[in-house]
Amino acid sequence: MTSEVVSTRCDAQFKEVARLLAEHRISGLPVVNDEEKVVGVISETDLLYHQVRQEPRYGHRRFHLPKLTRSARVTADKAHATTAEHLMTRPAVITAPDQYVTEAAQTMEQHDVERLPVVDAKDHLVGIVTRGNLLQVFLRPDDEIRRDVINQVTQGIDCPRYAVDVTVDDGVVTLKGHLDGRSDAALAARIAGRVDGVVVVTDQLTYRPDDSRPPGPTTGPAGHV
Known part of the structure; x- marks a missing residue:
């Protein structure tokens, strides 16, 4: 502002x-x-x-x-x-x-x-x-976006930084890694989509199949595929 x-x-x-x-x-x-x-x-x-x-x-x-x-x-x-x-x-x-x-x-x-x-x-x-x-x-450098995505995602789902691999190319964020449950993966994508400068989130996260919690919405404001 x-x-x-x-x-x-x-x-x-x-x-x-x-x-x-x-x-x-x-x-x-x-x-x-x-x-x-x-x-x-x-x-x-x-x-x-x-x-x-x-x-x-x-x-x-x-x-x-x-x-x-x-x-x-x-x-x-x-x-x-x-x-x-x-x-x-x-x-x-x-x-x-x-x-x-x-x-x-x-x-x-x-x-x-x-x-x-x-x-x-x-x-x-x-x-x-x-x-x-x-x-x-949307003019933010990719490295700044990546740093914010890593910080906010790992804090948001309470996981180690190494658990989620984040790459950013012209504002397009790709998430990779293996998480404890489906709901964590969905939440991680939503959080990433809210970071300033993110154009779209490509969710390639995997998770344990025994997670019984229902998944949240999989599309944040910036959207992800």
């Missing part, structure tokens, strides 16, 4: 919001209350509703905002908004500092947003994550 966050208050005027976006060269910013808790998010699109509501001149047909639907009413309200409180989208889609990058990416996709304010346990703003931030993790 980016720790130095540009934010604004609910009573900020339209032009103040536009100035912040332009000066800091950002496409959106969180709106916080007096307790520094995130109450909404404003994007460039929210400001552009003002432009599309303007009536064209010189005989061109007037642009009419759609009506009736809830989404259309929200759009119409933003087109006439003069403060951040009425410009912002609420409630804000947020994330936590300890959330996996893959989970943050899924949240963005599910809610069709380009940024996630990061809040602490008291809902105070501590940072912001953008799609650009998330893409940076």
